[in-house]
Amino acid sequence: MWFFATVLPLLISDAVPYEDEHWRCYLLLLEITKYSTARVVSSSSAEYLELLVMRHHEPFRICYPQKPTPKIHYMVHFPTLFLKLGPLISCWCMRMEAKNSYFKRISQIGKFKNLSLSVTNRHQKLMCSYLHGPVFDFWELESGPCESFKITAYL
Structure with a gap:
């Protein structure tokens, strides 16, 4: 913008x-x-x-x-x-606003019984994938005929 x-x-x-x-x-x-x-x-x-x-x-x-x-x-x-x-x-609070937009987006994706727990779990999984980086890089693995997808799309 x-x-x-x-x-x-x-x-x-x-x-x-x-x-x-x-x-x-x-x-x-x-x-x-x-x-x-x-x-x-x-x-x-x-x-x-x-x-x-x-x-x-x-x-x-x-x-x-x-x-x-x-x-x-x-x-x-x-x-x-x-x-x-x-x-x-x-x-300024631009970084806080950017971080908060992730939580707002996640909370609108689905209907959760315990919204705070669901958002917290998804955030923890995202941070885990960011911090470990190449350790969770599944795209480098060779596999047989199967459907591949990016794991970060589900975080």
């Missing part, structure tokens, strides 16, 4: 007028995202981020007059967090 968000201006910038406030909000949001996911920060980049957030919020309120979501408001605090914590990418 991040790749698409960064490539989108290259794809459609000719068709969208630069004066369009929605488009400018999007471009400012991309710039804010670029600075908030930077691995190296300085006090000047925190000041610039504060300026970007202020420049983003003014047209955003005009373009989207309904009450902004809390995530939009949290951007106001990014420069302060920048200075206190360093790079914001070091304290």
